[in-house]
Amino acid sequence: MASGQNKPNGLTVILPEQAIAFVEQMPIEKFHGIGEVTAAKMHSLGIHSGADLKGRSLLELTHHFGKAGVR
Numbered sequence: 001m002a003s004g005q006n007k008p009n010g011l012t013v014i015l016p017e018q019a020i021a022f023v024e025q026m027p028i029e030k031f032h033g034i035g036e037v038t039a040a041k042m043h044s045l046g047i048h049s050g051a052d053l054k055g056r057s058l059l060e061l062t063h064h065f066g067k068a069g070v071r
Helices: 016-025 036-044 050-054 058-070
Strands: none
Touching (some): 016 050, 036 058
8 A cells, every 4th residue: 555655666654653544544445455346335335535444343344345344
């Protein structure tokens, strides 16, 4: 996720104390493994960022995304 932040060299350092805030502000479509279809479904559920995703329960995510909801 960080390698896409500072193109063209792709070098971004995220310190441990910055990690949670970095992931929470990241748009959901930038997450590894989230393609166009999944991103669209997440958007329809009001999930637009890492913070939105973090606020959802595992039960809700598995309900909407099956086994993939765990990951």
